[in-house]
Amino acid sequence: MAEIxxxxxxxxxxxxxxxxRLNTIASNLANAGxxxxxxxxxxxxxxxxxxxxxxxxxxESGISTxxxxxxxxxxxxxERVYMPNHPIxxxxxxxxxxxxxxxxxFIEMTETNRQYQNNVEVVTTLRALMMxxxxxxx
Amino acid sequence: xxxxxEYLDLHSTALSLRSKRNKVLASNIANAxxxxxxxxxxxxxxxxxxxxxEGPLRTTSNKHFPVLAKSNGKEMLYRQPLTASRDGNTVEMxxxxxxxxxxxxxxxxxLTFLNNRIxxxxxxxxxx
Numbered sequence: 523m524a525e526i527x528x529x530x531x532x533x534x535x536x537x538x539x540x541x542x543r544l545n546t547i548a549s550n551l552a553n554a555g556x557x558x559x560x561x562x563x564x565x566x567x568x569x570x571x572x573x574x575x576x577x578x579x580x581x582e583s584g585i586s587t588x589x590x591x592x593x594x595x596x597x598x599x600x601e602r603v604y605m606p607n608h609p610i611x612x613x614x615x616x617x618x619x620x621x622x623x624x625x626x627x628f629i630e631m632t633e634t635n636r637q638y639q640n641n642v643e644v645v646t647t648l649r650a651l652m653m654x655x656x657x658x659x660x
Numbered sequence: 661x662x663x664x665x666e667y668l669d670l671h672s673t674a675l676s677l678r679s680k681r682n683k684v685l686a687s688n689i690a691n692a693x694x695x696x697x698x699x700x701x702x703x704x705x706x707x708x709x710x711x712x713x714e715g716p717l718r719t720t721s722n723k724h725f726p727v728l729a730k731s732n733g734k735e736m737l738y739r740q741p742l743t744a745s746r747d748g749n750t751v752e753m754x755x756x757x758x759x760x761x762x763x764x765x766x767x768x769x770x771l772t773f774l775n776n777r778i779x780x781x782x783x784x785x786x787x788x
Contacts, residue, residue, distance in 0.1 A: 535688030584700040584736040659778035
């Protein structure tokens with residue numbers, strides 16, 4: 523990864539991470555109603571793992587941003603639902619519903635949205651300050 | 661030249677410190693959702709005092725160059741959270757937002773002072 527130099531790197535990469543998080547939430551919500559033939563093949567909610575990425579140089583200590591280490595799936599078990607008429611139901615008439623908690627995803631979506639906005643706000647404010655600094659003495 | 665840079669020194673030091681602090685606060689806001697992240701901050705007053713106390717190096721011969729010794733390594737502190745969160749993250753969004761907006765406001769204040777001094781100098785040079 524390239525070096526973190528200015529506020530655009532800080533906020534930009536954090537926004538990228540938040541966007542990945544938003545994408546996983548979208549996938550989770552899209553698959554929320556899905557059913558599968560077995561517990562193994564049932565959909566499990568995906569979650570990104572955030573890590574802090576620090577600036578390399580000593581001069582820039584305290585400067586850091588967020589990056590995504592990887593994406594894991596939750597260990598919540600898919601729900602076993604009795605649906606004997608379903609075409610993919612197993613021999614005892616059960617299907618396995620995707621392990622997605624809708625409320626949890628919605629709340630996380632709101633939180634992600636807020637944090638994305640905060641980063642945008644930081645960039646907007648500091649960009650205005652930079653413009654004013656450039657025009658100093660005029 | 662030394663006179664002018666000395667004349668602007670206080671506010672330019674404040675401006676660069678404020679700018680550094682802005683970056684640190686932006687980092688805190690960027691890491692609001694990262695587990696185990698510890699929010700950092702600079703003690704502005706202490707750093708400002710440090711920068712002023714050091715000042716220009718004393719020259720004992722007229723062949724010495726005057727060097728402005730600025731404290732480069734800012735002392736980074738950790739913020740004490742008001743209420744600790746379970747995931748070990750000490751970023752409190754409301755606190756960071758308030759600190760950030762205060763810092764931005766003070767940056768603008770320093771900028772205004774600097775601007776006034778520069779326009780003052782310019783009108784003195786032009787003799788208006």
